[in-house]
Amino acid sequence: MYKKASLLFLVAIAYSCSSDDSSNYVEIDPYAAITATFGGNINPESLYNYANQTIPGYITKDNTAANSITNKGATLGRVLFYDKNLSSNNTISCSSCHQQANAFGDTNIASTGVNGTTGRHSMRLINTRFANETRFFWDERAVNLETQTTMPIKDHGEMGFSGTNGDQNFNDLITKLSNIGYYKELFMFAYGSEEITENKIQLALAQFVRSIQSFDSKYDIGRAQVANDGQPFPNFTTQENQGKNLFLSPPVFDATGNRTSGGLGCAGCHAAPEFDINPLSGNNGIIGTINGNGIDITNTRAPSLRDLVKTDGTPNGPMMHTGVITTLQAAVGHYGTINLAPGNTNLDVKLRPNGFGQQLHLNAQEVNAVIAFLRTLSGTNVYTDVKWSNPFPN
CATH class of the missing domain: 1.10.760.10 (Cytochrome c-like domain)
Known part of the structure; x- marks a missing residue:
C-alpha cells in the first residue's frame, strides 16, 4: 500500500508492508536528481509557460504541425x-x-x-x-x-x-x-x-x-494599433514609417533592371508581420564559402528578420551563411546592387528583373530609413526571459 502526497510518494518498507504504522514509510522524491542538478532553476511542480504564450492576433503562420508545445x-x-x-x-x-x-x-x-x-x-x-x-x-x-x-x-x-x-x-x-x-x-x-x-x-x-x-518590439506596439501594415504606425517616426513603406512596396524596374520608382521589395522574400523567408526563395546573391573554396549556391533559407540587431543597434552576430555582412547598412547595400555572378544558376528570380541583376539606386535617405525600420523589429524579452536560459548552475 502507498499514499501520494503532492509529488512525493510514500513507499512502505518491505519487511513491514502490511503495517499501518506511518513510521514504516520513507519519502521517495521522483525528482531528486532534477533538484540536485538544477536546484530552483527547474521546478516540476511549477513549470514556466511555454505552451500558452501570448501571440499577437496578426500573426497567422505556424509550423508546429503535430508536435504541439507542452x-x-x-x-x-x-x-x-x-x-x-x-x-x-x-x-x-x-x-x-x-x-x-x-x-x-x-x-x-x-x-x-x-x-x-x-x-x-x-x-x-x-x-x-x-x-x-x-x-x-x-x-x-x-x-x-x-x-x-x-x-x-x-x-x-x-x-x-x-x-x-x-x-x-x-x-x-x-x-x-x-x-x-x-x-x-x-x-x-x-x-x-x-x-x-x-x-x-x-x-x-x-x-x-x-x-x-519575440513579439515585444516597437514594430509590434505599432502594428497592434492599426488594421494592416500599410497604414502609418502612430508610434513610428517619419523615418521609420518611410522605411516600412520602402520595405513593403515592390520596386518598378526598366528593361535593364534599374529601379525607376517604387520601394525596395524586401517583403517579396520577408513578408510582414512574421518577416520569415518565402519558401520559394532562391539564392540571394551571396555565393561564397567560409573557407573560401569554390562557390555555394544552395543557400536559399534565412532566419526571420526579427532581432537582426539589439534595440541599441548592436548586431546579433554577422549575417548570411558566410557571415560576410556585419551591419544593416551593408545588408541593405548588398540588395541595392545585385551582380550576376558566373556560376550562380540559382539566383532568386526577384533579384534579376528582366534577366538583369537589380539596381535599386538607393539614396542615403532611403538607406537610413530602411535601417531605422529594421531596428524596430527588435525586442528585449528574448535576451532575458529565464525560461529560455541555461538551467545548469554556473
Whole structure:
C-alpha cells in the first residue's frame, strides 16, 4: 500500500508492508536528481509557460504541425539544448552556437564544434515557429525542425556522435543519457517512461526552439494599433514609417533592371508581420564559402528578420551563411546592387528583373530609413526571459 502526497510518494518498507504504522514509510522524491542538478532553476511542480504564450492576433503562420508545445516537453528540450553531454567530449551544446545573448545566434562567423568549426554561420533561432518555410539549415536539407535538431549532434565536426571517423554513434549517446539521473526523471516526467529515443529528443528540442518567440518590439506596439501594415504606425517616426513603406512596396524596374520608382521589395522574400523567408526563395546573391573554396549556391533559407540587431543597434552576430555582412547598412547595400555572378544558376528570380541583376539606386535617405525600420523589429524579452536560459548552475 502507498499514499501520494503532492509529488512525493510514500513507499512502505518491505519487511513491514502490511503495517499501518506511518513510521514504516520513507519519502521517495521522483525528482531528486532534477533538484540536485538544477536546484530552483527547474521546478516540476511549477513549470514556466511555454505552451500558452501570448501571440499577437496578426500573426497567422505556424509550423508546429503535430508536435504541439507542452510545458513538460519544452522543459526537457531546454535541458537538452543546454547540455554539453550531448557532445562526444562534453564541451559543446546546442547553446554553444545559439546563444540567448545574441538572439540565439553566434557572434563568430563559424561556430566551434568538437572537431573543428561549422561550415556555415549559425542561424539565429527567433520565431522559427512562425514561418511558412518548414525546412531547416541554410540549404534546407532538413525537412522539418524535428529532423534538424539531432543532425548537428550526429555531425562529426559539430557534436561528434556521427558513427564515422572513429566517432561513437547516436545509440551510444542514448546509452550515455540513459545513465544520467536527471534524464531518467525528465523523460518519465515528459513522456511517462524513462526510455530515451531519438524521436523523443527531437520532439522535445523542437518544442523548446519553437517556444522562443519575440513579439515585444516597437514594430509590434505599432502594428497592434492599426488594421494592416500599410497604414502609418502612430508610434513610428517619419523615418521609420518611410522605411516600412520602402520595405513593403515592390520596386518598378526598366528593361535593364534599374529601379525607376517604387520601394525596395524586401517583403517579396520577408513578408510582414512574421518577416520569415518565402519558401520559394532562391539564392540571394551571396555565393561564397567560409573557407573560401569554390562557390555555394544552395543557400536559399534565412532566419526571420526579427532581432537582426539589439534595440541599441548592436548586431546579433554577422549575417548570411558566410557571415560576410556585419551591419544593416551593408545588408541593405548588398540588395541595392545585385551582380550576376558566373556560376550562380540559382539566383532568386526577384533579384534579376528582366534577366538583369537589380539596381535599386538607393539614396542615403532611403538607406537610413530602411535601417531605422529594421531596428524596430527588435525586442528585449528574448535576451532575458529565464525560461529560455541555461538551467545548469554556473
